[in-house]
Amino acid sequence: MPGIEETDMNFTHMRGIVRAIAVVLSLAIPLVIAISSADARIGGGGSSGSRGSRTFSAPPSTTTAPGTAAPMNRTFTQPGSPGVGAPAAAGARGGFFNRPGLLGGLAAGFLGAGLLGMLFGGGMFSGLGGLSSILGLILQIGLIIIVVRLAMSWWQRRQTPAAAYAGGPDTGPAAAQSSFRSGMGFGLGSGSAPLEILPADYEAFERLLGEIQGAWSDEDIAKLNTLATPEMVSYFTKDLEQNKAQNDVNKTSNVKLLQGDLAEAWREGETDYASVAMRFSLVDKTLERGTGRLVAGSDTPIEATEVWTFARRRGANWELSAIQQTS
Known part of the structure; x- marks a missing residue:
């Protein structure tokens, strides 16, 4: 029956959104705790x-x-200022998704393949007709940004003497x-x-x-x-x-x-x-x-x-x- 099939599709989609929220919160809560505990002293919490x-x-x-x-x-x-090393300048201009090597491939792979969208049922940009679908897309993009930032942090640690x-x-x-x-x-x-x-x-x-x-x-x-x-x-x-x-x-x-x-x-x-x-x-x-x-x-x-x-x-x-x- 069309009504039952439509209900099942909505349930599946909502379950995917709940899973996305759970993953995002599991990654975001430690970051929020770290930020909230930053000291108020001079320079505390920033560089x-x-x-x-x-x-x-x-x-x-x-x-x-x-x-x-x-x-x-x-x-x-x-x-781009004179005296600033060219490799550092190029890296700073590149941003999240223009970085060569590991980070560029990781970000491009997430966006190109719509990995998270497939994990939660359907492509990344599928079914944008409803409010819940748009919310799901926003959560997916947020999760991608968090993953890329974590990968960038790992890459910087690897490159540091x-x-x-x-x-x-x-x-x-x-x-x-x-x-x-x-x-x-x-x-x-x-x-x-x-x-x-x-x-x-x-x-x-x-x-x-x-x-x-x-x-x-x-x-x-x-x-x-x-x-x-x-x-x-x-x-x-x-x-x-x-x-x-x-x-x-x-x-x-x-x-x-x-x-x-x-x-x-x-x-x-x-x-x-x-x-x-x-x-x-x-x-x-x-x-x-x-x-x-x-x-x-x-x-x-x-x-x-x-x-x-x-x-x-x-x-x-x-x-x-x-x-x-x-x-």
Whole structure:
């Protein structure tokens, strides 16, 4: 009977949609939890700034940060800018579905063959006449994007060097900080040269870690302007304005460096760069502005591991140039 057949088809289609929702939620919920638990501290949950010609190249892994540093999601540097390596620029322009090799084939295969559509009964673009079919299509596209992003993350980890070029800790009276390992960084930047990092530089990096967190907590833009590049200060200013719009204030205190490794250091023209993996502890609290009511965080110290890149013009002081989250 036509009515029974139509009912069976609708039931089959709805069952496919339910399966799609279950798969999407199973992948999305861990991501939502990870995002919601991101710390409110300066740079928490995102990667911002510039690393000269290496902005689009991940810094080498280190003992402190053995995983992969996240790519920049906020940067003034453009892939086609002079000095940016051609391979990195080409990769950044390619996007999800224009990447060569594994990722391009994976994405094209999903879209071309309509794999998810066949798994849930029917082709990817079949039966778009009803609202439920359109919802199913949206869920399929969302699932494809999630799968491709996971594949991209795997590919980046595979392409990242296994270890940083770093020597053992300095010994003798000149050794400044046992928390850091010293060495010289070598990489693939265009027009760059290796740079030796001295104990005094490590002292500056640790001092900047604490002073920048303190200026952020005090919402002191003038102070941040003396500690970070104009690009980073623009991001901090925007984030602080967002906190004010939400009637929140983020307070960080008791910042303590626990371990640090030099990932790489190099010179480009008149500018020196040093990317340092740092594991540190701090108290991170978000309070309601005016009342001081605790919104998030606690008085219990937490630990974080990030890659901070510092830059300085010849003869000038180090400034924070980028913060990257680690996986």
